[in-house]
Amino acid sequence: MDELKPPQRLLLGPGPCNVPYRVLRAMSTPLVGHLDPLFMQMMDEVCSMLRQVFKTENQMTFPVSGTGSAGMEATFVNLLEPGDTAVVCQNGVFGTRMIDVAERCGAKVIKVEAEWSQPLDQQKIIDTLKAHPEAKLCAIVYAETSTGVLQPIQEIGAYLKDKDTLFLVDTVTALGGVNLEVDAWGIDASYSGTQKCLAVPPGLAPVTFGPKALEVLNNRKTKVQSWYLDLTMLSKYWSSSERLYHHTAPITMIYGLREGLRIVLEEGLENRFERHAAAAGHLAKGLGEMGFGFWAAEGYRLPPLTCAIPPQGWDVEGIRKKLLADYDIEVGGGLGPAAGKIWRIGLMGENACVQKVAVLLRALQDFA
Amino acid sequence: MDELKPPQRLLLGPGPCNVPYRVLRAMSTPLVGHLDPLFMQMMDEVCSMLRQVFKTENQMTFPVSGTGSAGMEATFVNLLEPGDTAVVCQNGVFGTRMIDVAERCGAKVIKVEAEWSQPLDQQKIIDTLKAHPEAKLCAIVYAETSTGVLQPIQEIGAYLKDKDTLFLVDTVTALGGVNLEVDAWGIDASYSGTQKCLAVPPGLAPVTFGPKALEVLNNRKTKVQSWYLDLTMLSKYWSSSERLYHHTAPITMIYGLREGLRIVLEEGLENRFERHAAAAGHLAKGLGEMGFGFWAAEGYRLPPLTCAIPPQGWDVEGIRKKLLADYDIEVGGGLGPAAGKIWRIGLMGENACVQKVAVLLRALQDFA
Numbered sequence A, B: 001m002d003e004l005k006p007p008q009r010l011l012l013g014p015g016p017c018n019v020p021y022r023v024l025r026a027m028s029t030p031l032v033g034h035l036d037p038l039f040m041q042m043m044d045e046v047c048s049m050l051r052q053v054f055k056t057e058n059q060m061t062f063p064v065s066g067t068g069s070a071g072m073e074a075t076f077v078n079l080l081e082p083g084d085t086a087v088v089c090q091n092g093v094f095g096t097r098m099i100d101v102a103e104r105c106g107a108k109v110i111k112v113e114a115e116w117s118q119p120l121d122q123q124k125i126i127d128t129l130k131a132h133p134e135a136k137l138c139a140i141v142y143a144e145t146s147t148g149v150l151q152p153i154q155e156i157g158a159y160l161k162d163k164d165t166l167f168l169v170d171t172v173t174a175l176g177g178v179n180l181e182v183d184a185w186g187i188d189a190s191y192s193g194t195q196k197c198l199a200v201p202p203g204l205a206p207v208t209f210g211p212k213a214l215e216v217l218n219n220r221k222t223k224v225q226s227w228y229l230d231l232t233m234l235s236k237y238w239s240s241s242e243r244l245y246h247h248t249a250p251i252t253m254i255y256g257l258r259e260g261l262r263i264v265l266e267e268g269l270e271n272r273f274e275r276h277a278a279a280a281g282h283l284a285k286g287l288g289e290m291g292f293g294f295w296a297a298e299g300y301r302l303p304p305l306t307c308a309i310p311p312q313g314w315d316v317e318g319i320r321k322k323l324l325a326d327y328d329i330e331v332g333g334g335l336g337p338a339a340g341k342i343w344r345i346g347l348m349g350e351n352a353c354v355q356k357v358a359v360l361l362r363a364l365q366d367f368a
Helices: A021-027 A037-054 A066-078 A093-104 A121-131 A153-159 A212-220 A231-238 A253-269 A269-289 A315-325 A354-365 B021-027 B037-054 B068-079 B092-105 B121-129 B155-158 B211-218 B231-238 B249-266 B269-289 B314-326 B354-365
Strands: A059-065 A084-092 A109-113 A137-139 A166-169 A190-192 A205-209 A305-309 A343-346 B060-064 B087-089 B107-115 B135-141 B166-170 B189-191 B205-207 B305-309 B343-346
Touching: A021 A253, A037 A059, A037 A093, A037 A205, A037 A253, A059 A066, A059 A121, A059 A231, A059 A253, A059 A315, A059 B314, A066 A166, A066 A190, A066 A205, A066 A231, A084 A093, A093 A109, A093 A137, A093 A231, A093 B092, A109 A121, A121 A137, A121 A153, A137 A153, A153 A166, A166 A205, A205 A212, A212 A231, A212 B343, A253 A269, A253 B249, A269 A305, A343 B166, B037 B205, B037 B249, B060 B231, B060 B249, B068 B092, B068 B189, B068 B205, B068 B211, B068 B231, B087 B092, B087 B121, B092 B107, B092 B135, B092 B343, B121 B135, B135 B155, B155 B166, B166 B211, B205 B211, B205 B343, B211 B231, B211 B249, B249 B269, B269 B305, B269 B354
Parallel strands: A084 A109, A084 A137, A137 A166, A166 A190, B087 B107, B087 B135, B135 B166, B166 B189
Antiparallel strands: A059 A205, A190 A205, A305 A343, B060 B205, B189 B205, B305 B343
């Protein structure tokens, strides 16, 4: 078996994106043990930086040892018990996945749906919640990676603030790339991934749980169905003075996340959001001039991920493969009803800049 | 927040161990996407090397995107359904954890126990299996990381070969360090971790499932309770020509595992086992001369992990802390009944050599 020598891809898909050299360098740092007092200090630093990025005071904010989907599962399995009702919003792959995960917890799922590419109507969700005050939680995707829709959620959070129902939000393709305010928006639980706007390799899922969610957790009648993701035990390792061993933390990944978060906070969240928005605007302008359409409804487009419809006559999948093979540029294909019809173009982390937009636009001219 | 600059620890605990420079370098390789054809090829390479290390032809052999405990959970949740019977052997922390995980799957657990530090009697397990032919699986830890006991398992595997009951084996602190023959020993499912004798950072759990286990999986009446670990979906990403997206694979960790496996196979498994055994023998001799005792029963000691009882009068936990703080040497503390009484000394991966043994023995002389 040969040495590893992949080409230098420009990763403009739905994530992972290219990772800053500083993060890769941090990941090649020799390991310390997962119970080393110095590692405990790093864990605290990571949690503290994650709180800043989530804009929350939640003590229970840490990275789950798995990718974004493990974060999704962690929020659902800890908060739901068999027989519970869950209101789940669905307008893309990840809303659909949340329904599957909730049902595997034995929950009865009430769906609120919208067409893929369209945002959900907040009032419709609130009406559903009024009809189902028994719902343990309401789950929604803030940034749908399958459609590029940025979902307005603040009215739902405001409605649920004084209700028993928890507000659970998927922030995978948002965290560090578009504004997100966990505390101010009344979000009780949220999960994200490292490989999107944080620009760290995939492998960790930052999560945050607020006081209302912890109360639900502490009042469970049954054990959490996942041992690996059981927050009642994980919390004793991540955020108590006991530092009780649960499982061996993925040390190298945490080194990488620590450096990635340092970079995010050095730049400043608001600067970072502006940079993502500016790059997306630049891309949309260039694509529009070339005759591209856009899938996500206007006014609801997610800056880190543009879902673009190539001009008529273009071989959508063929050109996507050529971009990868000949130009070393990765863009994502469509999922579900958009399969073979759109490209999902990510401008995340350090890729959210005019230079990378210029590379892609110029390459596309060769196919026009 | 400062740059990451941990000290250079010598990791002689129960894992992680020190990671070869080549693995760290591979992990700082720029990323490709998780659906990139080149990544698919790397996945195949990793699976092929894992088969060699597990000594199996099992097609369904791949790394789960989580640490060893996620591997444990993956084997149980895929093979057990509510109401199933599971025979689980318990003589340490990880046997105890298996019981907890099996019960969270809704299984009825029949325990076979032995004192911690003692191996389990294979005939007793076989008698239990005879009394419970309805058991869906029999689970046992081959290398108990909490006690340093290497458990004989071949008679159980031979007994179960023509029975319906599956044989599930924890090989976390064995894989790549002591002989393990999944196919020849009749093991139907096994999980391991990367941070032990494979000398790769923690974060992945190699698993293997044989034909008998896949039949059980395919005949399930209920969905696997974990979406993240659902093998019916994971298998479509890892080992079918469809390469159906499930979750974003932890690319950097897979780069590291690939390089770690390359190193293991370059050395050769049998050479590697001999090296681990020789280093453990050297350590035991030196410790014995200093008046140390050994916790695990004689004849059943796990070469990669020696559970040593410091001489009377030694401040067991105090000296362990000093070894870390003053000498940058990590050894593990005892768990459960052995807490505060023993040290768990790992000689894994590149640390299984006389040089590292000499460092530790010389440091210990300062406390004699």
